[in-house]
Amino acid sequence: MDDKPMQADVSLFLASAVHDMKNSISMLIGFLQKVVNEADRETFPAWPQLAQMLYETQRINSNLMHLLTLYKVGNHLYPFNPETIPIDEFVTEVFAQNRTLLESKGIELEAEHDPDLYWDFDRDLVAGVINHALNNAIHYTRDRVRLVVLERDGALELHIEDNGRGYPSAMLDEGAAAMRGVDFATGSTGLGLYFSAIVAKMHRTRSHHGEIRLENRTDEPGGRFVLRLP
Amino acid sequence: MAFQITGPDKESAERFAKAVFLVVDDFQGMRSMLRDILRNCGANASAIDMAANGSEAVTMLGKRRYDVVLCDFDLGPGKNGQQVLEEAKHRQLVGPGSCWVMVTAEKSTETVMGAGEYQPDAYLVKPITETMLSGRLARLWQKKGSFAAIDKAMAAHDYLKAIRLCDERLTTDRANAADLLRLKCDLLLKVGDPDAARKVYESILAQRDVPWAQVGLARLHFQGGDLEAARDLLEQVVDINRSYLEAYDWLARTQLALGDTEGAQAVLGRAVALSPNSVTRQKNLGEIDLKLGNLDGAERAFRKSVALGKHSILKTADAYLGLAKAYGGKANPVEAMKVLAEVGKEFDTPEVQLKAKLTEGLVHRQAGNEAAAREAARSVAELLDQSAAQLDSTTSIEMAQFMLTSGETEKALAVLDAEVRNNPENGQLLAEVDKVLEGTDLAEQGRAMIEATRLESIEMMNRGVLLAREERYEDAVSAMRAARDKMPANVRVLLNFSYVLLVALQKTGYDRDRIREARECLLRANTLSPGEKRFAQLMSLLENLEREAASRQD
Structure with missing residues (x-):
């Protein structure tokens, strides 16, 4: 053995460790889902805690997925793969992933979209963005969350609306800054928004690329996250 | 709600x-x-x-x-x-x-x-x-x-029908439009209609940069001989879609055709860094390294391809043969022989046995062991006598060259003769054959023989068609069958033979054996040279005859 100090590429370990954890977490989520579905909500006293466990596990999973994807995109290892996606199927899957959480918190999800709408995008990336936004909305809303998908000016818009207090004006002002990365001062990792911005940008046509925006609703109190895909 | x-x-x-x-x-x-x-x-x-x-x-x-x-x-x-x-x-x-x-x-x-x-x-x-x-x-x-219906037509090799079915579905099926278009383009290439494929690609690309359509268009440039256009487009694709590996493979192929071997090496090197576990890509990289004399790189790539191939149906004998050549180049004939012994066990076909023996001879010659080289040449000659191995053109030329310089001149000429018989109209091949003969004692004799073979083959290729035109169908069939026996890998002969068989069938009525004979010829022609327009037309004709016969039986 030579005495050279060991040099390891930490990011590589990070990626492989995340990969390893993803397997375990997928199993955890699967088992928790099974238990939550099979336990009787009325008679099983720890049901809310179970639902919470599932929610927290899904949050970890989504954070890990964001980290791993950003690492791969940065190293050109992500197989970006836009396909024609039936929007109805996409919305159903997103809802199914969040059903337990919605039910446990007594939040109602409204969905609005043309059932015959199709669009080209990378399903897994966009699902990552929408799940993150939905999670946020569930966290901040009063009792309802709306997922609206529509075609506007030649682009697909996905809106996630809540009826909470809306985004603080500082966040709306610094929306763009929040997408740049970690802000250690506020404690917000900004990971989700940064991930969303990157995913939006990866979707592009000849002259346009996707974008995200945060706004407050005008029809009633609440915030709105918008992902726009060309 | x-x-x-x-x-x-x-x-x-x-x-x-x-x-x-x-x-x-x-x-x-x-x-x-x-x-x-x-x-x-x-x-x-x-x-x-x-x-x-x-x-x-x-x-x-x-x-x-x-x-x-x-x-x-x-x-x-x-x-x-x-x-x-x-x-x-x-x-x-x-x-x-x-x-x-x-x-x-x-x-x-x-x-x-x-x-x-x-x-x-x-x-x-x-x-x-x-x-x-x-x-x-x-x-x-x-x-x-x-x-389902498209798959069925494809399984019967009736690609023209499959294209019609794609078009039908495209009018109503929005959810699968992208897949249908992609399949349609592949089919258009299979039936030898690149212009129609180009139109589809271009209409897709007018909307957005879809990598598979870009690569498809680049392939058309490549096949049409516009190598620069193919290269420029593929460079654009890998620049923006850095993880789209298929584009790297085509870019490297284009660079090789342009003579830019170093460029091809660099591009495949990048692809291998992104995804090191492709049996085929590692083998291709090894071959480029070998060409450039980068023996360490070649050894590494071929080794990797061989190791990956242990669990894969895509394993190739070429990776083993390349590895043996790399060892030969590194003056390590012992390792080379070990690899060649292994390839003989892994792939038990007459083609691989022949190629392995040839490689063995080349390695011995490189090591200066002339006696062993000649011994290998004798074994090659014996193997050629024993089997009806179908060799690709590159191997045939390499083999002829080796035999010519190892005292097996007769066999060398026979190999060249067979090659010319199967490809009498391929100018590039004829030039390569000529180069092998150049400067040897046999130049004159060989060239005369090759020219006679070339003329005879062309005459035989067309004889059946002429007879059919005179409506002498049975004569046409026997003339083309004789031509097929003499030139089993001549694509034009195979296509002409099936044409004559099918025309005769239209006149004389359904004959199960002849339908089978025609189908075998067509499939063989398509394996040798995919994307021939006549293949698609004849195959469709054959399927129609089958359908008619089936409906009459009902």
Whole structure:
């Protein structure tokens, strides 16, 4: 053995460790889902805690997925793969992933979209963005969350609306800054928004690329996250 | 309005109840979880089989027909999910009607590297839920239904009909429009109609930069001889879509054709860094390294290809032969001979035996062992006498050159003669043959022989067609059959023979043996030279004759 100090590429370990954890977490989520579905909500006293466990596990999973994807995109290892996606199927899957959480918190999800709408995008990336936004909305809303998908000016818009207090004006002002990365001062990792911005940008046509925006609703109190895909 | 999940609809639940499933995962926990999900979707317990690793999966696939395979990409030591899929498709253990769903913990270039015909029907990223699986499978079943008639026409090699069916579906099926267009382009290339394919690619690309359409267009440039245009377009693709590996492979091929071997090496090197586990790409890189005299690089790439091939149906003898040549170049004939002994055991075909012997001779010559080289040349001559091996042109030329300089002149000329017989109109090949003969004692004799063969072959190729034109069908058939026996790998002879057979059939009525003979010739021509316009036309004609005969029998 030579005495050279060991040099390891930490990011590589990070990626492989995340990969390893993803397997375990997928199993955890699967088992928790099974238990939550099979336990009787009325008679099983720890049901809310179970639902919470599932929610927290899904949050970890989504954070890990964001980290791993950003690492791969940065190293050109992500197989970006836009396909024609039936929007109805996409919305159903997103809802199914969040059903337990919605039910446990007594939040109602409204969905609005043309059932015959199709669009080209990378399903897994966009699902990552929408799940993150939905999670946020569930966290901040009063009792309802709306997922609206529509075609506007030649682009697909996905809106996630809540009826909470809306985004603080500082966040709306610094929306763009929040997408740049970690802000250690506020404690917000900004990971989700940064991930969303990157995913939006990866979707592009000849002259346009996707974008995200945060706004407050005008029809009633609440915030709105918008992902726009060309 | 509150959103409700309706769950699997009645039709889909019935599909689940009828389907046979195979679950492949190395974790017991994952397997039982997936089985539970399938059961909840309506699957029968007795119709769900489970395999814990790749070879177990292959065994089970060989014993039972599965409608759906749920296969994890990571299967521990041995085959990975992609390799299981490749073997299953290659050995036709799964048909076009079954659904292959690849399950991955994450998406990466490694896990979704299946190319062309070896792609799964869907990738599912864990965690998998019931809604996700039932929704995706319902859509896959709908899609398979859409493609069933097209698949059938393709299985019968009636590509013209398959194109018509694609067009029909495209008018109504928006969900599968992209896949239908992609398939249609592939089919247009199969039937030798690049102009129509170009129009489709261009109309797609007018909307947005779709990588597969860009690569398709670049391939057309390549085949049309516009290598610069192909290179420029492919460079653009890899620049923007850095993980789209198919574009790297085509770019390297284009650079090689342009004579830019270093450029090709650099491009394949980048692709291999992104995804090191492709048997074919590693072999291609090895061949480029060998050409550049980069023997260390060649050894590394060929070794990797050989090692990866241990679990893969895509393994090639060429990787072994390349590795032997690399060792030969490094003055290590002992290692080279070990590799050649191995290739003989791994691939027991007359072609590989011949190529291995040839490589052995070349390695001995390089090591200065002339006696052993000549001994190998004698063995090559014997093997040529014993078998009806069909060699590719590159190997034939290399072999002729070696035999010519090893005292086996007669055999050398015979190899060249056969090559010219099969390709009498290929100018590039004729030039290469001429170069082999140049400066040898046999130059004059050889050139005269080659020229006579060339003229005779062209005459034989056309004789049958002329006889058919004079309506002497039976004479035409026997003339072309004789030509086929003499030039078994001559694409034009094979096509002309099938043409004459089919024309005769139209006059004389259905004949099962002749239909079979025509089909064999056509398929052989298509293997030798895919994408011939006449192949598609004749195949369609043949299928029509079959259909007519079948309807008369009913």
